[in-house]
Amino acid sequence: MNAFLKRVWIALAATLIVSLAAVVLPDRVQIDDNGRVHLGAPLAKPSGSASAPVPEPEPTSPALTRDEVDKAIRTAVRAAALDPEQGQSTAPPGSNVNRTGWTAVLERAAAQSKMKAICADLERQGWVLNPNRDGDDAARSYKRGGWYLLVHTRGKTQAPSDTLSDSQTDLTMTGLQLNLSDVPLPEMPLPEITLRMR
Structure with missing residues (x-):
């Protein structure tokens, strides 16, 4: 039992x-x-007729390297009239090929417009906005070439820090490479369960 x-x-x-x-x-x-x-x-659904053409899979962008993602981040930061050197990398070169990022402290009044400019340039570069998010003003996530990129601002209330004043906030870009298609999933038959109500 x-x-x-x-x-x-x-x-x-x-x-x-x-x-x-x-x-x-x-x-x-x-x-x-x-x-x-x-x-x-996504799996292609079988068509009702054998003669009907099979739908083409959605085109996917070529896989990106970490260096290419770093370049995309720097380009978007410059497009927002910010200097990438004024911020700092959240993952130093050579530390992890599947993770990268950039962060800087900005005045809260300017952070929102800078974030919007960064997001607009990422979309110009071909990054696709995550459809599961509603374009939140505080955070947006993108995907391209096997990478997910989160752009967000967070204030002192969300991330208490002695280095932030009440008028400042962090502007952060976090990149993570995910390839779930390479993860093997063992087939495990589920046991049949019968419940009897008395």
Whole structure:
């Protein structure tokens, strides 16, 4: 009986994890009608007619290197009339090829317009705004070439710091490389469970 309960709990935990992943990253994790999990690009739905053309998959941008993401960040910062050298890297060169970023302290009154200018230039460079966000004024996330880039401002109330005055805030860009299609997901049959109500 203990082995059966253990299998039930493992199955429930796996289902919960996959369901949360499908909500957080709907463009990377899909669950089909049969309950099978697919990682990577969305699955093409079978057409009703054999002669009907199969829809083309959505074009994806080529994979970017960390150096290319760093260059995109510096270009966007310059487009906002800021000097990249006045800020600092959140991941020094050579520390991690899958993570990068830039941050600077700005006057709160100017931070919002600078962030909008940065976001406009990222979109000009081909970065795609995350459709799951509603274009929040305090944070926006983008994706391109296997990278996710979060641009946000945070005040002293969200990140207490002795270095920030009440009129200052942080403007931060955080880049993270994710490739969920390379993560193997073992096929695990779920046990059949029958509940009887008395």
